[in-house]
Amino acid sequence: MGIHARGLGVQVGDRWLFRDLDLTVDAGECLAVVGDNGSGKSTLLHCLYGTQEPTEGTVTVAGMPPDERAAEFRRAVSVVLDDSALFDEYTPGQHLQLLGVPDTTDLPDVPAFEMSAGQRRRLLLMGALRRDHEVLLLDEPERALDAGARRWLAEVIGEAKRSAAVVIASHHLPLVERVADRVVTL
Ligand SMILES: Nc1ncnc2c1ncn2[C@@H]1O[C@H](COP(=O)(O)OP(=O)(O)OP(=O)(O)O)[C@@H](O)[C@H]1O
Numbered sequence: 001m002g003i004h005a006r007g008l009g010v011q012v013g014d015r016w017l018f019r020d021l022d023l024t025v026d027a028g029e030c031l032a033v034v035g036d037n038g039s040g041k042s043t044l045l046h047c048l049y050g051t052q053e054p055t056e057g058t059v060t061v062a063g064m065p066p067d068e069r070a071a072e073f074r075r076a077v078s079v080v081l082d083d084s085a086l087f088d089e090y091t092p093g094q095h096l097q098l099l100g101v102p103d104t105t106d107l108p109d110v111p112a113f114e115m116s117a118g119q120r121r122r123l124l125l126m127g128a129l130r131r132d133h134e135v136l137l138l139d140e141p142e143r144a145l146d147a148g149a150r151r152w153l154a155e156v157i158g159e160a161k162r163s164a165a166v167v168i169a170s171h172h173l174p175l176v177e178r179v180a181d182r183v184v185t186l
Pocket residue numbers: 012017035036037038039040041042043044
């Protein structure tokens with residue numbers, strides 16, 4: 001079912017971040033959203049997840065209007081957005097157990113608050129990528145990752161998009177070139 005947006009627009013004050021945006025992303029495709037700081041990439045992803053109401057336009061994601069409070073919607077849509085949280089006291093294994101996904105991580109067996117920014121980012125990404133989903137939304141997934149982890153990221157996004165509709169917002173052009181089928185510039 002993927003993602004369908006028609007005439008999408010978000011106005012902040014008297015400025016339109018984007019307007020008249022039409023998007024279709026089917027399962028098996030990855031759309032990359034690129035643009036300068038403040039151009040509206042995160043805002044667009046939040047519109048697709050239902051955490052921001054667009055000023056104009058219509059969106060369906062996995063056949064539903066975006067609503068992160070709806071269990072059925074959350075089951076279908078896997079995300080890592082800016083405010084994605086970890087439980088500080090939980091280890092990587094405990095996080096993955098909560099999500100019901102296999103614990104095959106090389107991350108240290110320590111509580112999340114003792115992990116580095118890149119390790120925390122990898123754990124968030126593993127949780128989002130390994131659980132079942134129809135749609136995957138990732139906001140700057142490359143943030144805080146070292147070169148090896150960025151290579152891993154490109155591989156796992158490539159695998160995810162075999163069965164899911166994927167949207168990433170990114171500043172990392174090598175990643176965009178490797179995984180994106182289409183690019184929209186805000
Ligand atoms: N609900 C809101 N109310 C007021 N301002 C907002 C709102 N949502 C977004 N903005 C503003 O819109 C602009 C776009 O923000 P956004 O985070 O979407 O940009 P971005 O392209 O993701 O930037 P970056 O590359 O720095 O992550 C910013 O100036 C932000 O402050």
